[in-house]
Amino acid sequence: MSAMIYLDNAATTRPSAAVIKAMTAVMEEGFHNPSSLYAPGVAARKKLEACRDLIAGRLSAKEVLFTSGGTEADNLAILGLLQHRKRSGRVLYSAVEHSAVAAACQSLKDRYDVQQMSVDENGILSLEAAEKLMTADTVMVCVMQVNNETGAIQPIQELIRIRNANCPEAHLHVDGVQGFLHLDTCLQDGINSYALSAHKFHGPKGVGALALGGNVRLQPLLYGGKQENSLRAGTENTYGILGMMAAVLDVPVDASAMRRLKIRFVDAVLSSIPEAQVNGPDPNASDACDHIVNLSFPPVQAQTMMHALEAEGVLVSQGSACSSRKKASSATLKAMGLAQARMDSALRFSFSRFTTQDEVDQAAAACARVYKALRPFTRR
Amino acid sequence: MTRFLLVKYAEVHLKGQNRPYFQRLLLRNIRQAVAPHGGEAVFHDSRIFVTDYSDENACIDSIRKVFGVHAVSPAIQMGKEDFNAIAQQAADMMGDEQGSFKVVARRADKRFFLESPEICAKIGAHVLKNNPQLTVDVRQPDHILNVEIRDNALLYTKSFPAVGGLPTGSAGKAMLLLSGGIDSPVAGFRIAKRGVQLSAVYYHSFPYTGEAVKEKIIALARLLSAYCGTIKLHVVPFTEIQQAIHEKCPEDFTTLIMRRNMMRIADMIARQEKALALITGESIGQVASQTLEALACTDAVVSRPVFRPLIGMDKLEIIREAEAIGTYETSCLPYEDCCTVFTPRHPVTHPKLKQAEFAERPLIEDDGLDHMIERAIQGTETLLIEPKP
Numbered sequence: 001m002s003a004m005i006y007l008d009n010a011a012t013t014r015p016s017a018a019v020i021k022a023m024t025a026v027m028e029e030g031f032h033n034p035s036s037l038y039a040p041g042v043a044a045r046k047k048l049e050a051c052r053d054l055i056a057g058r059l060s061a062k063e064v065l066f067t068s069g070g071t072e073a074d075n076l077a078i079l080g081l082l083q084h085r086k087r088s089g090r091v092l093y094s095a096v097e098h099s100a101v102a103a104a105c106q107s108l109k110d111r112y113d114v115q116q117m118s119v120d121e122n123g124i125l126s127l128e129a130a131e132k133l134m135t136a137d138t139v140m141v142c143v144m145q146v147n148n149e150t151g152a153i154q155p156i157q158e159l160i161r162i163r164n165a166n167c168p169e170a171h172l173h174v175d176g177v178q179g180f181l182h183l184d185t186c187l188q189d190g191i192n193s194y195a196l197s198a199h200k201f202h203g204p205k206g207v208g209a210l211a212l213g214g215n216v217r218l219q220p221l222l223y224g225g226k227q228e229n230s231l232r233a234g235t236e237n238t239y240g241i242l243g244m245m246a247a248v249l250d251v252p253v254d255a256s257a258m259r260r261l262k263i264r265f266v267d268a269v270l271s272s273i274p275e276a277q278v279n280g281p282d283p284n285a286s287d288a289c290d291h292i293v294n295l296s297f298p299p300v301q302a303q304t305m306m307h308a309l310e311a312e313g314v315l316v317s318q319g320s321a322c323s324s325r326k327k328a329s330s331a332t333l334k335a336m337g338l339a340q341a342r343m344d345s346a347l348r349f350s351f352s353r354f355t356t357q358d359e360v361d362q363a364a365a366a367c368a369r370v371y372k373a374l375r376p377f378t379r380r
Numbered sequence: 381m382t383r384f385l386l387v388k389y390a391e392v393h394l395k396g397q398n399r400p401y402f403q404r405l406l407l408r409n410i411r412q413a414v415a416p417h418g419g420e421a422v423f424h425d426s427r428i429f430v431t432d433y434s435d436e437n438a439c440i441d442s443i444r445k446v447f448g449v450h451a452v453s454p455a456i457q458m459g460k461e462d463f464n465a466i467a468q469q470a471a472d473m474m475g476d477e478q479g480s481f482k483v484v485a486r487r488a489d490k491r492f493f494l495e496s497p498e499i500c501a502k503i504g505a506h507v508l509k510n511n512p513q514l515t516v517d518v519r520q521p522d523h524i525l526n527v528e529i530r531d532n533a534l535l536y537t538k539s540f541p542a543v544g545g546l547p548t549g550s551a552g553k554a555m556l557l558l559s560g561g562i563d564s565p566v567a568g569f570r571i572a573k574r575g576v577q578l579s580a581v582y583y584h585s586f587p588y589t590g591e592a593v594k595e596k597i598i599a600l601a602r603l604l605s606a607y608c609g610t611i612k613l614h615v616v617p618f619t620e621i622q623q624a625i626h627e628k629c630p631e632d633f634t635t636l637i638m639r640r641n642m643m644r645i646a647d648m649i650a651r652q653e654k655a656l657a658l659i660t661g662e663s664i665g666q667v668a669s670q671t672l673e674a675l676a677c678t679d680a681v682v683s684r685p686v687f688r689p690l691i692g693m694d695k696l697e698i699i700r701e702a703e704a705i706g707t708y709e710t711s712c713l714p715y716e717d718c719c720t721v722f723t724p725r726h727p728v729t730h731p732k733l734k735q736a737e738f739a740e741r742p743l744i745e746d747d748g749l750d751h752m753i754e755r756a757i758q759g760t761e762t763l764l765i766e767p768k769p
């Protein structure tokens with residue numbers, strides 16, 4: 001499998017050597033419970049706090065809570081704030097949110113006025129629509145930093161301005177799972193909470209964090225011990241957390257190489273396959289992230305193309321999921337108002353800092369080969 | 381006193397001179413089913429007894445899936461010399477029950493000092509005396525307490541119904557066309573229930589269907605194998621034929637021609653496998669390829685009988701049966717049919733055989749189809765699917 005060209009880094013990333021080394025070391029030497037009072041326990045606690053400080057520093061956060069990953073961090077922010085609140089109000093989330101956010105918000109719809117904020121044809125939040133929805137009784141606004149399917153960067157700063165003007169009390173939760181370490185983020189600008197997940201940046205799975213911008217009165221989702229300021233009971237996942245710390249330290253500051261590769265790939269695909277289309281922002285534009293691009297290859301079905309690319313040694317993922325009888329298109333692509341044929345043929349390509357120019361060129365060539373082979377066998 | 385499982389069979393009793401043959405197969409299949417639980421099965425006194433199992437409930441579940449078994453009862457075996465002890469044991473067994481009961485006695489040992497009605501009366505009285513919460517109802521009792529006097533005394537109250545049918549292996553082998561949908565596993569189950577050993581064939585169209593679909597088919601075959609034992613699954617690469625049909629044949633006939641070629645290949649593999657029939661999950665009128673005319677067109681290419689046990693069933697009935705045998709959930713996993721590429725918009729519903737043969741002609745030219753079928757059969761991957769331990 002090592003010969004495979006892996007272009008599905010938005011799904012998960014390969015743990016870096018530094019991460020594996022750090023985790024092996026802590027399993028062999030520093031396995032002690034950070035709540036223990038003897039010296040090795042205290043040492044484990046210190047390392048844990050160092051990771052907390054590191055992440056807090058990167059985000060200018062007031063507080064960082066370790067979680068089991070992005071989904072738990074999103075749930076902790078949304079449900080932890082609203083589930084036990086007495087007063088009702090409006091909850092807003094963008095139409096392209098990950099289901100961790102969308103489903104958590106929807107679970108509150110019996111008690112809150114839960115509304116979706118629409119996006120434009122590039123998947124970028126419509127600020128006018130958002131402004132109209134942000135009434136004074138809005139208690140929470142959720143928006144993702146970078147879309148996991150299209151790579152669109154959301155206008156968080158503008159959203160903060162609108163929030164401050166219309167509903168300054170509303171909590172702004174940002175799902176930063178695809179954005180953390182790719183974009184500079186400062187919670188002090190007005191972000192109240194921010195979710196991240198280690199396995200998206202070459203760290204281990206099963207660990208993530210919720211960073212808080214200021215004092216947020218959360219209720220825990222899990223009850224038990226007093227870990228994480230009593231907000232997340234359970235012995236801390238020290239292996240995961242120290243793996244995450246190694247991953248943060250290991251990320252190079254300059255991601256321009258990744259962006260160049262992405263653009264090179266898109267250019268190669270578009271020039272060899274005239275029918276191919278980019279879904280989401282122009283890959284060269286400033287609102288397109290460095291590592292994700294979504295392309296449609298009508299009329300070839302996405303799943304067929306994906307399997308054919310797999311046979312050529314290129315691993316990518318579908319922009320839309322399939323169900324057995326009806327085709328359930330991706331909510332994100334649907335919210336962007338794409339035509340059915342374009343949604344049915346959408347594939348996501350996502351890059352990492354380990355992706356090479358050679359791999360990108362081979363993948364683009366494979367796309368052209370596979371498309372040419374499959375193009376004749378489409379529904380007449 | 382020992383606790384064991386009493387396995388009852390029904391239709392095998394109706395067999396005449398070859399009853400021992402069926403009983404042997406049934407015993408073999410029960411032995412295989414209980415082996416993972418450490419159980420031993422023996423044939424004794426025209427009953428099958430299962431002993432020495434580790435987990436009774438799991439063992440019962442396994443036996444209930446063995447074709448040929450009518451019901452399973454956890455039972456107590458004890459000496460028949462002390463009648464008072466038998467009566468006390470009966471009273472203890474009914475201790476946790478509520479409602480009405482009756483005693484059914486069977487005196488196989490005619491030398492026993494009490495006749496069946498006396499056994500019922502005496503044990504019934506003792507049970508009632510010890511369990512005042514119970515009442516007697518000989519017509520529609522909530523519980524039946526069975527007492528059998530054979531070499532020993534047997535007592536049992538609960539009876540768990542099993543699948544029925546005839547022992548697997550007693551009726552030859554057939555080839556199931558397994559698609560991954562809801563119907564074909566049910567069709568396979570119905571035929572296997574009559575003692576038929578199953579082999580299966582699945583047509584894999586990579587990249588139109590992916591590895592996940594293949595895994596789903598394997599999972600379905602594994603669920604079936606819990607009933608009928610090991611299944612030989614043939615995975616046939618079908619992409620080349622499918623693409624050629626798409627390229628060369630008129631669109632409205634493509635599904636029909638695809639079905640004809642699936643049947644052709646299944647028939648050939650069945651010949652190699654010495655399978656005597658083909659099984660499909662078709663039901664009249666469910667889709668265009670399952671009208672009477674279309675079925676006639678697909679039957680025309682095979683030499684073996686094609687069994688369609690679901691032919692007169694409604695979809696909802698099939699779904700209910702799939703749920704009952706435990707294949708429904710797996711069948712509904714969302715991998716299949718993702719690709720509509722090869723489905724014509726308006727398939728023929730009332731094809732004539734002549735038309736189908738004409739439509740297929742471009743495929744056959746220059747022995748093209750023969751070569752493609754040969755390649756498909758050569759490329760077939762054969763997997764042995766065993767029941768989940």
